[in-house]
Amino acid sequence: MNLNSDVGRMESFLRGRRDDGAKLLVVYITGGYEGWEAAVETAAAAGADAIEIGIPFSDPVMDGPVIQEASHAALEAGATPASVLAAVPNLDTGVPHAIMTYYNLAHHPGHERFAATLANSAIDAAILPDLPLVESGPWRQAATDAGVETIMLAAPTTPDDRLPELCAASRGFVYAVGLLGVTGERSALASTATEIAKRCKSVTDKPVLTGVGIGSPEQAVEASVVADGVIIGSAVVRRLLDGSGADGVGELVASYRAALDAG
Amino acid sequence: MVMTDPNEEGRFGEFGGRFVPETLIPACEELEIAFRDAWADPAFVSEFHRILTDYGGRPSPLTECYRLSEQLGVRILLKREDLNHTGSHKINNVIGQALLARRMGKSRLVAETGAGQHGVATATAAALLDMDCKVYMGQVDVERQELNVFRMHLLGSEVEAVSSGSQTLKDAVNEALRDWVATVENTHYCLGSVMGPHPYPWMVRTFHHVIGDEAHEQCLKLMNSVPDVVVACVGGGSNAAGIFSGFADTDARLIGVEPAGGAAVGRGVPGVVHGMNSYLMQDEVGQVQEAESISAGLDYPGVGPEHAYLSSIGRAEYPAVTDQEVIEAFQLLSKTEGIIPALESAHALAWVVREAATLQDQVVLLNLSGRGDKDVDQMMDVLGTESSQ
Numbered sequence: 001m002n003l004n005s006d007v008g009r010m011e012s013f014l015r016g017r018r019d020d021g022a023k024l025l026v027v028y029i030t031g032g033y034e035g036w037e038a039a040v041e042t043a044a045a046a047g048a049d050a051i052e053i054g055i056p057f058s059d060p061v062m063d064g065p066v067i068q069e070a071s072h073a074a075l076e077a078g079a080t081p082a083s084v085l086a087a088v089p090n091l092d093t094g095v096p097h098a099i100m101t102y103y104n105l106a107h108h109p110g111h112e113r114f115a116a117t118l119a120n121s122a123i124d125a126a127i128l129p130d131l132p133l134v135e136s137g138p139w140r141q142a143a144t145d146a147g148v149e150t151i152m153l154a155a156p157t158t159p160d161d162r163l164p165e166l167c168a169a170s171r172g173f174v175y176a177v178g179l180l181g182v183t184g185e186r187s188a189l190a191s192t193a194t195e196i197a198k199r200c201k202s203v204t205d206k207p208v209l210t211g212v213g214i215g216s217p218e219q220a221v222e223a224s225v226v227a228d229g230v231i232i233g234s235a236v237v238r239r240l241l242d243g244s245g246a247d248g249v250g251e252l253v254a255s256y257r258a259a260l261d262a263g
Numbered sequence: 264m265v266m267t268d269p270n271e272e273g274r275f276g277e278f279g280g281r282f283v284p285e286t287l288i289p290a291c292e293e294l295e296i297a298f299r300d301a302w303a304d305p306a307f308v309s310e311f312h313r314i315l316t317d318y319g320g321r322p323s324p325l326t327e328c329y330r331l332s333e334q335l336g337v338r339i340l341l342k343r344e345d346l347n348h349t350g351s352h353k354i355n356n357v358i359g360q361a362l363l364a365r366r367m368g369k370s371r372l373v374a375e376t377g378a379g380q381h382g383v384a385t386a387t388a389a390a391l392l393d394m395d396c397k398v399y400m401g402q403v404d405v406e407r408q409e410l411n412v413f414r415m416h417l418l419g420s421e422v423e424a425v426s427s428g429s430q431t432l433k434d435a436v437n438e439a440l441r442d443w444v445a446t447v448e449n450t451h452y453c454l455g456s457v458m459g460p461h462p463y464p465w466m467v468r469t470f471h472h473v474i475g476d477e478a479h480e481q482c483l484k485l486m487n488s489v490p491d492v493v494v495a496c497v498g499g500g501s502n503a504a505g506i507f508s509g510f511a512d513t514d515a516r517l518i519g520v521e522p523a524g525g526a527a528v529g530r531g532v533p534g535v536v537h538g539m540n541s542y543l544m545q546d547e548v549g550q551v552q553e554a555e556s557i558s559a560g561l562d563y564p565g566v567g568p569e570h571a572y573l574s575s576i577g578r579a580e581y582p583a584v585t586d587q588e589v590i591e592a593f594q595l596l597s598k599t600e601g602i603i604p605a606l607e608s609a610h611a612l613a614w615v616v617r618e619a620a621t622l623q624d625q626v627v628l629l630n631l632s633g634r635g636d637k638d639v640d641q642m643m644d645v646l647g648t649e650s651s652q
């Protein structure tokens with residue numbers, strides 16, 4: 001099967017929203033953290049275009065303190081890939097789902113088995129931030145065969161000569177990493193965020209979303225001038241950590257939605 | 264050659280690779296190119312060896328253990344990496360990487376450390392070459408290796424206690440990687456063992472090759488032959504890789520000794536973390552487990568990919584020893600030879616003691632990777648006053 005053929009559910013859904021003139025909002029929530037299922041449903045109801053569900057891993061190297069803390073707490077509470085994934089088909093969201101986790105959780109059971117588990121768990125796409133393009137071929141093939149889209153990350157350091165290949169390999173959307181660093185809110189939008197989105201947009205017509213470092217609705221709007229939308233994670237998870245619960249998450253997501261819609 | 268260069272993808276057999284966030288891929292490539300270029304440059308290589316000689320104290324001696332050999336019925340030769348400046352083999356790699364970082368125009372080093380030996384060595388190189396340095400160390404290790412924390416401060420380095428995850432070496436690696444992701448433009452990650460993404464496992468082994476080269480020559484000079492057995496402790500595997508590389512193409516048996524609580528090769532399950540595909544201690548779904556042993560420097564759930572390869576092709580063996588065996592070996596070397604070994608290095612001796620009956624009249628070359636000064640505090644707690652009387 002050709003890795004670049006067929007458009008999956010994530011990509012067609014996001015393309016459709018983009019064609020309708022919307023700026024896209026993808027919301028990350030750590031699976032297995034207390035109250036995560038309600039938070040996912042509330043985020044979708046408040047206007048998220050897709051949900052990214054974190055499967056907690058013992059060594060989350062791309063994550064900053066907020067998501068690390070949530071992942072650690074979820075693991076302590078007994079979360080496993082199976083327990084998180086088993087809950088997803090019962091979630092009432094109406095939007096596509098991606099998982100975000102680390103490669104060893106796909107490597108350990110084996111690519112085919114992990115991809116099949118995702119496909120059977122109402123998961124449309126996968127983000128594996130420690131699986132760079134050079135190492136991703138076998139996994140992407142297995143995922144594609146199972147009908148799972150692999151979303152690739154483009155970094156500010158990714159050279160121009162690799163970007164077309166990376167964007168072509170990416171399915172679902174292209175994840176433009178907004179800054180040099182790990183996940184977490186920053187007080188201002190990094191200049192790298194606009195640059196990398198612009199560079200991606202110039203080589204692909206797939207949706208390009210900027211994530212890592214988005215800390216306010218204003219920054220989301222600023223980032224979306226060039227990008228097709230944003231991914232928010234730490235800002236959301238912080239609401240869960242501080243006890244604001246699903247309602248707090250819903251309010252926050254609604255504020256991003258309103259800002260993006262107002263433009 | 265058995266310990267040859269990895270393939271283009273940085274693999275030794277099926278192990279190795281470059282499993283890091285996309286952000287770091289260009290930095291790994293840049294590092295690989297810079298390393299190939301530097302290692303082919305006689306001026307770089309000669310400066311490396313000059314510093315290891317004039318500053319580091321190389322070559323390290325080969326010491327014949329007369330009393331211990333007689334007691335065990337095994338002829339034991341020690342490669343004395345404990346006599347290097349900063350007290351362990353770690354300085355070889357660190358001088359190499361710091362010189363390389365300077366050549367690449369990087370002004371800042373970050374490092375992870377477990378026992379503190381690699382952190383101290385990195386802080387030392389940073390002082391020597393006038394670079395900024397930040398060392399990440401698990402909170403648990405900060406507490407059990409207080410002296411090394413103070414040493415790093417004296418040397419002008421910042422030390423950050425890592426309180427995430429298990430708060431030991433693996434979490435210090437995660438934190439150093441996170442730092443590098445954010446600072447890659449001016450910072451070099453000075454990784455402390457033959458682990459991590461390509462080119463680290465190969466580059467770090469190359470900087471430690473000097474251990475094996477010297478030992479090979481010293482053995483020929485002493486007895487006109489190579490030893491029957493070469494043994495070293497294995498955390499990530501750098502001191503073992505260094506000494507193995509001098510004997511991999513001989514008939515010598517190669518033995519890498521892991522702690523029972525951190526036996527990555529022993530359990531033999533491949534996994535991917537910290538940039539590499541190698542043997543990794545993990546639970547039934549793939550979460551990385553915490554290693555636990557008496558020596559902070561071996562508390563690592565993974566192992567360098569080349570060791571996974573050497574094990575998979577049957578060229579090297581990776582047995583494990585218990586903390587109790589290590590405590591006994593630690594005291595034995597102190598009392599019979601007047602050498603207090605690092606707890607890490609005592610693992611290698613513990614294996615020799617246990618296997619002595621099967622090694623009768625053989626020659627065993629043991630890499631004494633470090634000295635035990637850093638461990639006496641901890642051993643005072645373990646042994647109580649018994650040995651101070």
Ligand SMILES: Cc1ncc(COP(=O)(O)O)c(C=O)c1O
Pocket residue numbers: 351352377378379380381455456457496497498499500501502503559560561605607608632633634
């Ligand atoms: C003296 C000594 N030996 C061995 C090690 C383990 O490292 P490696 O397996 O890379 O040689 C350490 C690590 O801190 C050490 O300090």
